[in-house]
Amino acid sequence: MQNLILIGPMGSGKTTVGKQLAKRMRMDFVDSDHMIEERCGVSISTIFDIEGEDGFRKRETKMLTELCERNGIVLATGGGAVISEENRILLRKGYVIYLKTSIETQLARTQKNQNRPLLENVDAETKLEELMEERGRLYEQEADLIVMSGDRIVSKVVDEITEALEQL
Numbered sequence: 396m397q398n399l400i401l402i403g404p405m406g407s408g409k410t411t412v413g414k415q416l417a418k419r420m421r422m423d424f425v426d427s428d429h430m431i432e433e434r435c436g437v438s439i440s441t442i443f444d445i446e447g448e449d450g451f452r453k454r455e456t457k458m459l460t461e462l463c464e465r466n467g468i469v470l471a472t473g474g475g476a477v478i479s480e481e482n483r484i485l486l487r488k489g490y491v492i493y494l495k496t497s498i499e500t501q502l503a504r505t506q507k508n509q510n511r512p513l514l515e516n517v518d519a520e521t522k523l524e525e526l527m528e529e530r531g532r533l534y535e536q537e538a539d540l541i542v543m544s545g546d547r548i549v550s551k552v553v554d555e556i557t558e559a560l561e562q563l
């Protein structure tokens with residue numbers, strides 16, 4: 396069975412929606428950021444502190460390579476997974492779902508939880524806008540399905556995805 400792969404920016408709900416989607420589809424859920432933290436035994440923020448963003452990106456590509464060899468998983472990717480061509484090719488093996496969200500929603504959601512190194516010590520709104528400027532086109536381009544994920548309860552977002560999957 397093809398993997399279901401969630402892409403989108405920080406706070407779009409990839410982890411939250413991914414967990415419920417996996418339950419609904421009776422598939423295993425895997426979160427790339429979480430797997431990297433488990434493998435390294437430290438947080439993503441610590442990886443950025445020690446190895447910089449480049450170091451994290453190398454680990455991310457290695458992890459995605461490993462995870463995309465599996466079948467039948469729901470995979471929540473990191474917000475920056477689409478910036479690398481190598482990653483994009485890997486993700487295309489699955490059915491790619493873009494959770495589209497406004498900057499406002501992202502901002503509200505990312506304030507609840509730290510451990511997002513790209514938002515540390517900067518104006519979060521400006522940074523999220525810059526990232527969307529760079530990546531928005533890539534999220535759209537890579538998506539097999541685009542689902543709005545702002546201001547909607549998680550189960551409704553999952554309903555929309557499962558209905559789209561039934562039409563395939």
Ligand SMILES: Nc1ncnc2c1ncn2[C@@H]1O[C@H](COP(=O)(O)OP(=O)(O)OP(=O)(O)O)[C@@H](O)[C@H]1O
Pocket residue numbers: 403404405406407408409410411412428471472473474504505507508511544545546547548549552
């Ligand atoms: N549809 C939703 N409605 C309300 N809150 C939500 C929704 N989706 C996610 N959230 C909340 O927003 C926060 C961020 O969501 P989540 O961690 O799933 O995003 P993410 O896309 O995985 O972000 P990251 O790329 O940083 O890992 C969480 O606290 C989550 O509970």
Ligand SMILES: O=C(O)C1=C[C@@H](O)[C@@H](O)[C@H](O)C1
Pocket residue numbers: 404405428439472473474475476510511512513526
């Ligand atoms: O948007 C990004 O580049 C990131 C998003 C998170 O999921 C993590 O992968 C990390 O904090 C980088």
Ligand SMILES: [Mg+2]
Pocket residue numbers: 409410411426428471472
């Ligand atoms: Mg996540």
